[in-house]
Amino acid sequence: MTCIERFGWRQAVEPGIGRIVSAHGDYYRMVCNEAEGAILARKKKSAFRYNKLADRNCSPDTRNCESLSPVTGDFVRFRHNAHGESQITEVLPRFSHFGRRDPTARRQSQTLAVNFDTLFVMMSPNEDFSTARVLRFLDLAADMGEAEAVVAVTKMDLLRDGDGGLLDELRRAVGGAARVLPVSSFDGTGLEEVAGYAQPGRTLAFVGSSGVGKSTLVNRLAGEELQATCEIQEWSGRGRHTTTVRELVMLPSGAMVIDTPGIREIGRVGEFELMQAKGESTHRRRK
Numbered sequence: 001m002t003c004i005e006r007f008g009w010r011q012a013v014e015p016g017i018g019r020i021v022s023a024h025g026d027y028y029r030m031v032c033n034e035a036e037g038a039i040l041a042r043k044k045k046s047a048f049r050y051n052k053l054a055d056r057n058c059s060p061d062t063r064n065c066e067s068l069s070p071v072t073g074d075f076v077r078f079r080h081n082a083h084g085e086s087q088i089t090e091v092l093p094r095f096s097h098f099g100r101r102d103p104t105a106r107r108q109s110q111t112l113a114v115n116f117d118t119l120f121v122m123m124s125p126n127e128d129f130s131t132a133r134v135l136r137f138l139d140l141a142a143d144m145g146e147a148e149a150v151v152a153v154t155k156m157d158l159l160r161d162g163d164g165g166l167l168d169e170l171r172r173a174v175g176g177a178a179r180v181l182p183v184s185s186f187d188g189t190g191l192e193e194v195a196g197y198a199q200p201g202r203t204l205a206f207v208g209s210s211g212v213g214k215s216t217l218v219n220r221l222a223g224e225e226l227q228a229t230c231e232i233q234e235w236s237g238r239g240r241h242t243t244t245v246r247e248l249v250m251l252p253s254g255a256m257v258i259d260t261p262g263i264r265e266i267g268r269v270g271e272f273e274l275m276q277a278k279g280e281s282t283h284r285r286r287k
Ligand SMILES: Nc1nc2c(ncn2[C@@H]2O[C@H](COP(=O)(O)OP(=O)(O)OP(=O)(O)O)[C@@H](O)[C@H]2O)c(=O)[nH]1
Pocket: 154, 155, 156, 157, 158, 183, 184, 185, 186, 187, 209, 210, 211, 212, 213, 214, 215, 216, 217, 228, 229, 230, 231, 232, 239, 240, 241, 242, 243, 244, 260, 261, 262, 263
């Protein structure tokens, strides 16, 4: 099996196909069959000329917008220029896409993860717990493409006296939209079930508020401290936005995880006002 196939490529293998493992402005770390390990690649400027316009005009469920910038998890076409630089010329069609309305309202949508098989919507049962937020994530996930959504209730070890009906209530609210899975990276609850999704060549995406334990779960599945983690603020139960770059991590099982930075607002277009009305944080005001 070639490198790009190990990284989830399921079509005919050709030269010049890469997968983005992290994005840093116009530079990307990318894996491909032409090199050992991740290499640095750059967007070929002329190929992405219409990028800004396309970004602005794309709705959150856009999967095949050819001139969109690559993001972590994307499969891309690249070639070497005369100086030996790897230049990305095309973003290949995405089989799944999860995005939200951009809270800064500069653009209409913000892509959070692409080309994943399972989307883990993660929430911890502390004072920041919100069934409504889980439902908003699932609403956005409804048209994500060829992928399945799972709701992971993390830090179950903190609920010493049972879950007080929290899981039942959440399951009722979620209905058939997703499986609700209790998980703890500390005492191992649910890890076998999560590992069941982590099959070779499959990609999991972890999304949810800061501090819910996304990176800790990545580390637990990896069996080593690949991702930085940080304690949450005691007074608010919220995290400190420790993960700042979306990263595709290869696990020992041969599955990959896209670890994403924590987010708070998760509205569809038109929901921004609803969140403001409910007194939820929207950070920056829309013009
Ligand atoms: N009790 C308990 N604490 C956990 C568990 N998982 C994570 N934590 C703690 O929660 C805090 C936040 O964990 P992170 O993994 O950094 O959270 P994150 O979701 O990656 O946060 P961002 O990167 O900011 O989005 C850390 O102090 C972890 O040790 C768990 O299963 N049980």
